[in-house]
Amino acid sequence: xxxxxxxxxxxxxxxxxxxxxxxxxxxxxxxxxxxxxxxxxxxxxxxxxxxxxxxxxxxxxxxxxxxxxxxxxxxxxxxxxxxxxxxxxxxxxxxxxxxxxxxxxxxxxxxxxxxxxxxxxxxxxxxxxxxx
Amino acid sequence: xxxxxxxxxxxxxxxxxxxxxxxxxxxxxxxxxxxxxxxxxxxxxxxxxxxxxxxxxxxxxxxxxxxxxxxxxxxxxxxxxxxxxxxxxxxxxxxxxxxxxxxxxxxxxxxxxxxxxxxxxxxxxxxxxxxxxxxxxxxxxxxxxxxxxxxxxxxxxxxxxxxxxxxxxxxxxxxxxxxxxxxxxxxxxxxxxxxxxxxxxxxxxxxxxxxxxxxxxxxxxxxxxxxxxxxxxxxxxxxxxxxxxxxxxxxxxxxxxxxxxxxxxxxxxxxxxxxxxxxxxxxxxxxxxxxxxxxxxxxxxxxxxxxxxxxxxxxxxxxxxxxxxxxxxxxxxxxxxxxxxxxxxxxxxxxxxxxxxxxxxxxxxxxxxxxxxxxxxxxxxxxxxxxxxxxxxxxxxxxxxxxxxxxxxxxxxxxx
Numbered sequence: 001x002x003x004x005x006x007x008x009x010x011x012x013x014x015x016x017x018x019x020x021x022x023x024x025x026x027x028x029x030x031x032x033x034x035x036x037x038x039x040x041x042x043x044x045x046x047x048x049x050x051x052x053x054x055x056x057x058x059x060x061x062x063x064x065x066x067x068x069x070x071x072x073x074x075x076x077x078x079x080x081x082x083x084x085x086x087x088x089x090x091x092x093x094x095x096x097x098x099x100x101x102x103x104x105x106x107x108x109x110x111x112x113x114x115x116x117x118x119x120x121x122x123x124x125x126x127x128x129x130x131x132x
Numbered sequence: 133x134x135x136x137x138x139x140x141x142x143x144x145x146x147x148x149x150x151x152x153x154x155x156x157x158x159x160x161x162x163x164x165x166x167x168x169x170x171x172x173x174x175x176x177x178x179x180x181x182x183x184x185x186x187x188x189x190x191x192x193x194x195x196x197x198x199x200x201x202x203x204x205x206x207x208x209x210x211x212x213x214x215x216x217x218x219x220x221x222x223x224x225x226x227x228x229x230x231x232x233x234x235x236x237x238x239x240x241x242x243x244x245x246x247x248x249x250x251x252x253x254x255x256x257x258x259x260x261x262x263x264x265x266x267x268x269x270x271x272x273x274x275x276x277x278x279x280x281x282x283x284x285x286x287x288x289x290x291x292x293x294x295x296x297x298x299x300x301x302x303x304x305x306x307x308x309x310x311x312x313x314x315x316x317x318x319x320x321x322x323x324x325x326x327x328x329x330x331x332x333x334x335x336x337x338x339x340x341x342x343x344x345x346x347x348x349x350x351x352x353x354x355x356x357x358x359x360x361x362x363x364x365x366x367x368x369x370x371x372x373x374x375x376x377x378x379x380x381x382x383x384x385x386x387x388x389x390x391x392x393x394x395x396x397x398x399x400x401x402x403x404x405x406x407x408x409x410x411x412x413x414x415x416x417x418x419x420x421x422x423x424x425x426x427x428x429x430x431x432x433x434x435x436x437x438x439x440x441x442x443x444x445x446x447x448x449x450x451x452x453x454x455x456x457x458x459x460x461x462x463x464x465x466x467x468x469x470x471x472x473x474x475x476x477x478x479x480x481x482x483x484x485x486x487x488x489x490x491x492x493x494x495x496x497x498x499x500x501x502x503x504x505x506x507x508x509x510x511x512x513x514x515x516x517x518x519x520x521x522x523x524x525x526x527x528x529x530x531x532x533x534x535x536x537x538x539x540x541x542x543x544x545x546x547x548x
Contacts (some may be wrong), residue, residue, distance in 0.1 A: 008148050008269070011276050015410065018153055018280075019287070022160065026291045030298060037302035076392030103301065 038101035041092030044085045046072070047102040049094050051079045059098075067093035146325055151268045152277060154325035156284035158218055159258040161319060163285040164292030165229060165312040166194070166253060169245065171296060172232070175305035176241075186238050190245035197250025198257070199492025205254040206263060206481030207346055214264030214481070215326040221255020222319025224248050229313035233306045256319050258285045259488055262468050263481035264326045267339055272417065274472065278465035279413010283406045286461055290402040341476020342541055349479040352540040353486070358533040362470055363490045365425065368526035369463045370494030372432060372519050376456065379502045383512050387444040397453040404457025412462030421466035421473070425530040428466075432459050433523030440516045474538045 008014065039047060049069075051060050057074065060081050064071045069085035083094070083102075091102040173187045180186075209217040228251075231244025258281045265277035299308035344352070353359045384394040415424055439452040471483050502515045 008152070008273050011152075011273060011280065014149055014152060015280050015283075018156055018284075022157075022287065022291070026295065029295060033295070033298040033302045037298055076390060076395065078392075 034101065037103055039091050039104055041095065042088050043102065044088050044090040046082065046084050047091060047094075047104065048075070049081045049083045049102050050100045051081070051098065052100055053079050055079050055098070063094065063097035063099060067097045067099075069094070146268070146328070148269050148273070151325045152265065152280060154322040155261040155265055155277075155281055158222070158256060158319050158322050159261045159281050159285040160288030160291075161315060162221070162225065162253060162256045163258070163288035165225075165296070165316070166249065167289035168293055168296040169194075169249075171300060172305050172309065175300065176232075179305075180236065182238070182241075186241060187245070190232075190242050193242055193246030194250040194253070195492060195496065197247060198253040199489045201251050201254030202259055202485030202488045202492075203482050204485070205260060206483070206485035207479075208255075209260050209263050209481035210346075210479050213326060213328065214260050214267075215323045215328075217255045217260050217481075218264070218323035218326060219320035221252045221257070221260070222316050222323065223252075225252025225256055225319070226313045226316035228252055229309050229316060233309035233313070252316075254485075256316075258282060258464070259468075259484055260481060262464075263477070263484060266468075266472050266477040266480050268326065275416035275421070275465055275469045276413045278468050279410045279416065282409035282413065282461050282464040286402065286405040286409050290399075290406065293402075339476070339478050340472075341478035341480075343478060346479065346482065349475065349483065350486075352538065353475060353479075353483050356474065356538045356540060358535075359471070359474055359483070359538070361529050361533050362467060363487045365429065365526045365529045366463065366467055366487045367490045367494035368429065368522045369467075370491035370496075371498035371522060372436075372494075373460065373498070374495035375498035375502045375515055375519060378499045379506070379512055379515070384444070384449060389444060389446070389449055393446055393449060397449050400450065400453040401457040401460060404454050405460040405462075408458035408460060408462040409464065411458075413465040416466045416469050420535055421469050422530055422533045422535045424466045425463060425470075425533075426527045428459050428463055429523045429526035429530065431455070433520045433527065435459075436516065436523065437520045440513070440520075470533065470535065473535065475541055476537070 049060070049064060051063065060079070061071050064081060064083045067083075067085065067090060068087055069083045069090050072082040072084055074081055085091070085093075094102055169191065173184060176182070177184060177187060205217055205221065225248070228244045228248030231240060231248060235241040235244050261281045262278050265281060266274055269277040296308060296312065299311055302308075303311070381394050381398065384397060389397075412424065412428075435452060435455045439448060442448050467487060468480070468484050471487060472480050475483055498515075501518070502512060505514045506512055
């Protein structure tokens with residue numbers, strides 16, 4: 001055997017560094033794809049308005065009304081609301097009022113596969129699906 | 133122990149740290165896409181006009197081949213080293229994802245999502261990564277390396293879920309699948325870190341275990357009581373995980389838990405799973421692996437019993453999810469570690485593959501039984517209690533395992 005064993009140390013530092021690097025790449029990919037998935041500024045109609053996490057219901061409500069729309073209902077994800085805007089440019093105005101973006105559908109939800117199974121019951125995903 | 137002692141062949145960059153990083157990335161990438169395959173059912177079925185049964189059969193084929201292909205892929209990795217097996221698995225996985233994205237017949241879907249991805253998983257999942265780590269990482273770090281590989285796989289499924297969903301929203305399901313296929317082509321590149329760790333030419337750490345041939349290794353393993361007990365115990369792990377993965381969300385929502393909290397429950401299991409898998413690897417290097425497994429199954433049984441006996445509230449859901457997450461895949465490092473301890477690393481890929489096949493059979497029965505009994509009795513109670521009883525049985529089954537090299541191995545080595 002060679003002296004390689006000592007290069008790993010306890011290994012916890014390597015684990016943390018690897019985890020941090022993976023999270024950084026993941027955040028970058030999420031940011032890019034979320035931007036791609038966002039509706040264009042001129043969109044109107046029923047949309048899913050996403051606000052920064054931590055936004056209170058009152059703040060979100062006010063932003064949607066100021067943008068010329070009406071809040072339809074909150075979602076299980078506290079900072080995402082279904083909202084309706086009747087005039088073109090609703091999404092752009094929502095962003096001006098502080099929304100991160102608006103989406104046609106955002107099927108955000110955890111998937112738990114383990115090493116065992118993939119559920120083919122898409123009702124499970126419907127539980128979490130965020131759609132106007 | 134009898135070991136291969138070929139001198140290092142000069143691949144200087146393949147240090148244990150590089151091997152660990154590359155192996156973890158492979159485990160992460162292999163686990164991610166398959167854990168979100170369910171998200172593609174609706175768009176694929178709508179686009180092609182197929183019923184859910186078509187996709188369900190493809191998934192069944194995938195799971196069967198992943199399990200059944202495990203021993204064969206493991207044997208190939210034991211014979212030729214993990215690098216070509218991981219690389220081949222990555223290519224098959226990528227081909228399978230691509231074929232699924234363009235499949236316009238049932239046969240193409242079953243071939244792509246079923247056969248190719250199933251075989252790809254056999255070759256490129258963490259079972260092979262773990263076998264590779266065991267050969268290339270110093271013995272005192274072996275358990276830790278098995279823990280970090282399992283944790284990486286767990287993190288992969290946790291991170292790929294929102295990523296895959298956002299890809300679908302941004303680019304459509306077919307493009308999302310092609311992106312995932314492209315990402316799998318990184319696996320052959322990463323697998324290069326494992327090159328040169330075949331049975332005959334190990335770079336870093338000696339291969340341990342007598343060179344008795346595959347058939348003799350299988351025969352000896354299944355004659356060794358402790359290995360059989362270990363394989364039987366792993367069946368329970370598969371049963372519980374598969375049942376809970378599939379049936380926990382509808383169980384919670386039927387009990388009046390909000391979809392938001394049900395989502396958080398799954399997320400908590402996934403998150404704590406990363407911590408539990410890693411901690412299990414660390415602990416396995418410091419204490420008895422047998423006791424770790426006994427404790428894991430015992431705690432699963434007790435926590436599940438408490439959960440179903442108490443009224444279901446947000447607090448019990450969160451606490452149970454966190455506990456379950458800690459115990460989720462933390463059986464993998466001690467189980468694979470015990471196989472390595474009993475028989476050495478020479479046939480670890482194949483012998484762990486058999487244990488994993490038992491796990492997959494348990495998974496199949498857990499999902500199937502959950503659905504059947506729910507339809508017959510109108511509740512999940514019977515299967516929940518089956519989970520409790522099986523967990524306690526598994527704890528008892530692991531207790532008599534002899535945590536030492538198998539006598540047949542010692543005899544073979546003495547003869548060698």
